[in-house]
Amino acid sequence: MRLFDFSLFLKRFPIKEAKEELRQISEVKDADYEAFLNSKKTEIVAYHLRNNPFYKNKVTNGFSDWESLPILTKQDFQIPLRERLSKGFSDKNIYTNKTSGSSGNPIRFAKDKFSHAITWAYHMERFGWYGIDFNSSLQARYYGIPLDSVENKTVRLKDFLAKRYRFSINDLSEKALDGMLNIYKQRPFEYINGYTSSIVLFAKYLKGKNIILKNVCPTLKVCIVTSEMLFEDDKKLLENQLGVPIVNEYGCSEAGVIAFTNPQGEWQVDSKTLFVEILDQADKPLPLGEKGRIVITSLHNKAHTFIRYEIGDYGALSEGSTFKKPILKTLVGRTNDFAILPSGKKAAGMTFYVITKKIMEESGNIQEFKVVQTEIDTFEINYVSLEELTEEKKTVILKTLEQFLEPGLTFKFQRKVQLDRSESGKLKQFVSLVEN
Incomplete structure (x- = not known):
């Protein structure tokens, strides 16, 4: 049974339609992709100008061209969520979440059901590059877990539905790492996913024991690190001690995956559900290869405006980037770091x-x-x-x-x-x- 897909269906996230949308986008030819993106950008702006009073108030000079649109930041969203929703959307037909607050300005935000479904569909597509199926592949998960009993049970249920075993990263003592290793010996994990620092610490433990994890857990295919910086020496350590390819995932709560290491080793940016810009301090686009502020546009989210939204990171796109296949050359870090x-x-x-x-x-x-x-x-x-x-x-x-x-x-x-x-x-x- 495809339990993960079924759990999304039960929550009324149209995952089947979202996967079909991604398939159709994939078929757009490289030569036509700039025109396709321009059409999607115009479509989402026009929708929000018609249906979202919050965004209409922000676009004081009208929509003459793309660069005339304002850059939105987390400060712009420091008002109640209901005041930022588009017409026709309420708690009954949206997905809500909140940012981590690492920038100092946590916000609650919303996505319409289709937008959230296409985020998951894109996620599943990228993990599929490495033979991972969310419905059947067992995940070794390195994320935090709420201490509140109700939230804790909710997270555990989500883990069950998503084929995940969650390791505690609140205790990374030698004894806890010994127990972690024993679980790898007992369970057929196909992939590791979670915070970089916790997985790197486990890899250092393995190095001290002269153990390669793939030898202990032969079903393991890939390790996907996220949410924290991955340095080159740490990547080499992970490759050596885990014995599988290391994938670097970069994203944010508001948009999902922004960049994901492809099988060719490139940090490929999402050009199917997002439009990503690199801007200077005057809000002007920078040439490929130059570092600047990362600004994203969600091309499908109709419930909540994320148009030219500055996420708080600095980075650069590779000189070899195209409209269909942009490549993230470097990620410098957060603007407040x-x-x-x-x-x-x-x-x-x-x-x-x-x-x-x-x-x-x-x-x-x-x-x-x-x-x-x-x-x-x-x-x-x-x-x-x-x-x-x-x-x-x-x-x-x-x-x-x-x-x-x-x-x-x-x-x-x-x-x-x-x-x-x-x-x-x-x-x-x-x-x-x-x-x-």
Whole structure:
């Protein structure tokens, strides 16, 4: 029985029609794809200008051309959801969710039933590249789980319907990792899916035991990491210790999958349900290859407007991108992941996280860590390790960071048993507590 498809059908998400829509889009020829996208963009804007008072109020100068449309941000959505819905939509005929709040501005949002179905259909199509079928393939899942008993039971039921076994990422102790490995020996998992940091920590555990997971669980086909940055050295570690291809998924709650590693190793952007732009600070499109703000348009969501919506990330599209097959060249990080220093210099938090990571992991004893800016001139480096960092290693880190940033900064090292994660279980590698 196709239990996953059936569960969507019971919730009145038209998954069959959504899959057919994707099939038809796939048949649009490369030469015709720009015209197809322009038609879909015009169609969704016209719909919201007719039916969504919230969006009509935002488009004060009318719709003359695409670049005349406003850029929407999470701040624009800080009003009750009902005031943002299109005519004819209510709690009875929409899917609702909320963003994680990692940007500091969590929002509730809505999707119409077809839009949500096509998001799932696209997800299933991409996972299908690696032989994964949501109806039959057992997933090893590394996400957080609500502690509330009612929400916990709801999540467990969803996991059952979606063929998922959820590992607790709130406890990643040696004993817990031993238990995790035993479950892989007992169950025919076909794929791993979840937060990058938790899976990387498990891979480090496997390396310490000299174990390749594929040898323990031969049914395993692929590992799909999401929601957190995947660094090249971590990818190599995962490939070596899991023994399967590593897929990098990039997305957001509002839109679903934005980019997904294809079998050729390219980070392919969704051009079927989304239109993705890279803009400069003046809201102008940047040439392929140049880094800028990532702005998305949902081409099917009629219940709620996500037109030219800035999701809060920086990235660049590859020079080889086409309208039908855009490729994400790089993802720099979130727009709020920057450190403001005493001199006024602005430094990408993720960049000096990478520098610190390289030096710390040369010791071979660091399991994971995060950098927290507590004051404009003070940073905490919280880490989990088998042994305390030596003073020599700390000195190397301090000198390197001072060269990259500026002199006069204070760095405090704190060894932890376990790092703080968000309620969802996500590990944010760099956090600034200083108002920008």
